[in-house]
Amino acid sequence: MELFKAPSLLVLVILSLTLCSSTSKSVANSMSSSHNPNKGAYWPSWAINFPPSAIDTTLFTHVYYAFLSPSNITFKFEIDHPTALLLKDFTTTLHAKNPNLKTLFSLGGASEESSIIFSRMASSRETRKSFILSTFEVARKFEFDGVDLDWEFPQTPTDMKNLARLFHEWRVAVKKEAKATGMPQLLLSAATYYAPEISLNNIYREYPVASINKNLDWINAMCYDYRGSWDVSATGSPASLYDPNSNVSTSYGLQAWIKAKIQREKLVMGLPLYGRTWQLKDPNLHGIGAPAVDVGPGTEGQMPYVEVEKFNAQNSAMVVFDLSTVSTYSVAGTSWIGYDDYRSIALKVAYARGLELGGYFFWAVNGDQDWKISREASRTWTL
Numbered sequence: 001m002e003l004f005k006a007p008s009l010l011v012l013v014i015l016s017l018t019l020c021s022s023t024s025k026s027v028a029n030s031m032s033s034s035h036n037p038n039k040g041a042y043w044p045s046w047a048i049n050f051p052p053s054a055i056d057t058t059l060f061t062h063v064y065y066a067f068l069s070p071s072n073i074t075f076k077f078e079i080d081h082p083t084a085l086l087l088k089d090f091t092t093t094l095h096a097k098n099p100n101l102k103t104l105f106s107l108g109g110a111s112e113e114s115s116i117i118f119s120r121m122a123s124s125r126e127t128r129k130s131f132i133l134s135t136f137e138v139a140r141k142f143e144f145d146g147v148d149l150d151w152e153f154p155q156t157p158t159d160m161k162n163l164a165r166l167f168h169e170w171r172v173a174v175k176k177e178a179k180a181t182g183m184p185q186l187l188l189s190a191a192t193y194y195a196p197e198i199s200l201n202n203i204y205r206e207y208p209v210a211s212i213n214k215n216l217d218w219i220n221a222m223c224y225d226y227r228g229s230w231d232v233s234a235t236g237s238p239a240s241l242y243d244p245n246s247n248v249s250t251s252y253g254l255q256a257w258i259k260a261k262i263q264r265e266k267l268v269m270g271l272p273l274y275g276r277t278w279q280l281k282d283p284n285l286h287g288i289g290a291p292a293v294d295v296g297p298g299t300e301g302q303m304p305y306v307e308v309e310k311f312n313a314q315n316s317a318m319v320v321f322d323l324s325t326v327s328t329y330s331v332a333g334t335s336w337i338g339y340d341d342y343r344s345i346a347l348k349v350a351y352a353r354g355l356e357l358g359g360y361f362f363w364a365v366n367g368d369q370d371w372k373i374s375r376e377a378s379r380t381w382t383l
């Protein structure tokens with residue numbers, strides 16, 4: 001069963017563009033910025049059933065290898081043989097399929113260990129230098145177009161100050177390296193929190209937006225994981241565009257980056273290709289925010305979009321598109337899954353374009369089902 005709590009998608013897209021246009025110059029102007037969007041996707045290197053050759057490279061402009069981490073002693077990359085083969089295959093395969101596609105390798109990820117390594121690496125000029133030079137070695141050896149820093153997350157104002165220094169020294173070094181080698185400058189990007197200010201663990205810190213504008217090509221704002229297994233007491237939309245009751249939403253985060261004066265074309269909106277699941281307390285109470293008792297199906301309450309579609313079909317789930325949050329959820333018995341489908345993705349992409357952002361990216365590329373979501377996003381940007 002499908003419930004449509006919404007008028008037609010096209011009306012919604014137009015509505016969404018109109019809503020955004022109060023903060024941008026005009027709808028007409030925002031249309032003119034629709035060329036060359038950054039359409040990114042992360043490829044998890046542990047996705048053994050989904051090799052780089054499986055990626056539809058017509059749908060993306062940038063694909064990220066996830067992840068590498070530097071040594072916690074030298075802050076250089078020590079690439080073992082199996083990893084070297086993976087890196088080489090990644091760039092060779094993707095460049096052969098689409099020579100215009102840019103490949104980047106992403107550093108870190110959501111592990112606490114790599115966050116600690118980055119904090120120590122960024123804390124002195126000496127260690128920053130070792131790290132930076134080692135990123136160049138990896139990039140050139142394996143023929144990447146750029147590097148993406150995925151530090152989740154800088155913990156303190158001092159970390160943020162050091163991050164600004166790192167970005168500055170990295171950019172200076174990138175220019176110097178390009179001049180010395182005659183190669184194009186390596187691209188520099190960073191994955192960030194969904195908003196420019198973080199107050200996790202009761203420590204307030206802000207991203208160095210001026211340094212980002214000056215030194216990075218763009219940032220990937222991780223506009224997801226707003227709700228999940230860390231709170232099983234109630235269902236929640238994991239990546240809602242709007243949240244009437246809090247600032248934890250994609251619209252809030254993107255607008256906050258703009259208020260913090262990020263250059264709009266350097267802001268790239270994150271989109272999840274996975275859902276988060278809960279087990280309902282009472283199958284008759286199944287809205288967003290309904291009482292729950294545990295995580296639902298999937299791995300630790302998480303499920304790739306392709307699995308969500310399978311689960312919905314196998315369990316004849318009720319699928320609800322919720323316009324107030326711009327998100328989708330499905331219910332089957334006490335199983336509850338919050339996720340993004342083609343409708344919420346289209347509205348979010350239209351929203352990002354209306355704000356004249358740089359583009360969007362997905363975590364992670366292997367979660368799509370027959371390119372349904374990636375194609376909808378790509379088409380919506382150029383609509």
Ligand SMILES: *[C@@H]1O[C@H](CO)[C@@H](O)[C@H](O)[C@H]1NC(C)=O
Pocket residue numbers: 072073
């Ligand atoms: C570096 O990582 C290793 C392996 O995880 C760990 O045993 C060691 O304590 C770490 N060293 C430092 C200086 O953090």
Ligand SMILES: *[C@@H]1O[C@H](CO)[C@@H](O)[C@H](O)[C@H]1NC(C)=O
Pocket residue numbers: 245246247
């Ligand atoms: C949301 O953010 C605004 C502006 O940053 C702030 O004034 C307000 O108190 C915040 N609201 C909540 C519920 O945190």
